[in-house]
Amino acid sequence: MISLEVRILLLGLDNAGKTTLLKQLASEDISHITPTQGFNIKSVQSQGFKLNVWDIGGQRKIRPYWRNYFENTDILIYVIDSADRKRFEETGQELAELLDEEKLSGVPVLIFANKQDLLTAAPASEIAEGLNLHTIRDRVWQIQSCSALSGEGVQVRLWRRLAVPAGHL
Amino acid sequence: MFSLMANCCSWLKRWQEPVRKVTLIMVGLDNAGKTATVRGIQGxxxxxxxxxxxxxxxxxKQGRFEVTIFDLGGGKRIRNIWRNYYAESYGVIFVVDSSDIARMEETKQAMIEVLNSPKISGKPVLVLANKQDREGALSEADVIESLSLEKLVNEHKCLCQIEPCSAIMGCGKKIDKSIKKGLYWLLHIIAKDFDALNERIQRDTTEQKAYEEQKKLERAERVRRIREERGSRTSDLLLPFKALYHQQPTMLPIRD
Structure with missing residues (x-):
């Protein structure tokens, strides 16, 4: 079977849960995770797919370095804290700036709506409007509810399936 | 000979018609078969x-039409986004799972909500009564009845056609003929009254874009202020660490 390599870029604000998500994907221990200063990368194989996932630190000061990783991105996964409504505008603004980047033009976006285990988590339509996703017309976008903590919604099988509408396979 | 000339004339006339860009929205409950339909159409x-x-x-591309179909999520928690696409759509494709009798009432409510919108009323609606391959699927007439379709479309002055179909039957050239037929019908209706419809859509979208642009500017300003505030806070508190902050990113390897 031919192995299809997919380059996935994992971005989002600090404390969104990017690294926890990445570790869950690789079935690693998630009990001692500290804010990412640089980046983490994991490669996961699944049914003829090789997913190379890059997780870049999300703190404000290091966000300008995100652009060093844009090249050849197949899918952008943007992680948000679904319960932190106060930051929807900020995270939406950050995402809007990403989508304006030439190197990411047309790249499909998956919004990982993390922390859905919290009772106060916002539903998909509120996230879509909060992040201004409904004004996007030039690419596919999709919201995936998940909980990086419990591992729900982050299975490899699912990532593969989500890559399909994004134009792979 | 004369008919040949007439044929040529009508062909020439059609050839001279400008390319028309048409946007359609595909809506309906989750699991109705919207994405399957769209993928079938796409081959x-x-x-x-x-x-x-x-x-x-x-x-x-369909004749002189360049058609864009928006496939929108139908789950309860995402359905609210539909309204953001009404202004720019020339017509609606509403997909129904004809075999899911338990959800007909929910389907009806969702449809009422779509047609009730002033941005949709008066536009043509194609109803695809999908999943006819399933046992116990409601027939065309039964779907009309359970959705009170007749009353609904009359109330909102929407021209309507219903096509019983099965989206999983095939794709591309082998796609269920009813889906094709429905799509032809929809485009035909749109073409018939194109200028008036087009004018309405241009007006509505211009209005919506201006509103969105305004919101965008306001939001950008709010975020800028938040960032500024936080920036000045951290610069006081984290003064000793500031040098560190600036150093660390340079450790990131840069891809070429």
Missing amino acids: ESPEDVAPTVGFSKIDL
Whole structure:
């Protein structure tokens, strides 16, 4: 079977849960995770797919370095804290700036709506409007509810399936 | 000979018609078969489709039409985004799972909500009564009755056609003929009254874009202020660490 390599870029604000998500994907221990200063990368194989996932630190000061990783991105996964409504505008603004980047033009976006285990988590339509996703017309976008903590919604099988509408396979 | 000339004339006339760009929205409850239908139209396998919780689109050429179909998520928690696409749509494709009798009332409510919108009223609606391959699927007439379709479309002055179909039956050239037929009908209706419809859509979208642009500017300003505030706070508190902050990113390897 031919192995299809997919380059996935994992971005989002600090404390969104990017690294926890990445570790869950690789079935690693998630009990001692500290804010990412640089980046983490994991490669996961699944049914003829090789997913190379890059997780870049999300703190404000290091966000300008995100652009060093844009090249050849197949899918952008943007992680948000679904319960932190106060930051929807900020995270939406950050995402809007990403989508304006030439190197990411047309790249499909998956919004990982993390922390859905919290009772106060916002539903998909509120996230879509909060992040201004409904004004996007030039690419596919999709919201995936998940909980990086419990591992729900982050299975490899699912990532593969989500890559399909994004134009792979 | 005369008929040949007439044929030529009508062909020439059609050839001279400008290309018309038309946007359609595909809506309906989750699991109705919207994405399967869209993928079938596009010539891709309509099987093993993941639920759409968002937005995707396909482009196709149909005669002098350049058609874009927006495939919108139908789940309860995402359905609210539909309204953002009403202004720019020339017509609606509403997909119904005819075999899911338990959800007919929910389907009806969702449809009422769509047609009730002033941005949709008066536009043509194609109802695809999907999943006819399933046992116990409601027939065309039964779907009309359970949705009170007749009353609904009359109330909102929407021209309507219903096509019983099965989206998973095939794709591309082998796609269920009813889906094709329905799509032809929809485009035919749109073409008939194109200028008035087009004018309405241009007006509505211009209005919506201006509103969105305004919101965008306001939001950008709010975020800028938040960032500024936080920036000045951290610079006081974290003064000793500031040098560190600036150093660390340079450790990131840069891809070339």
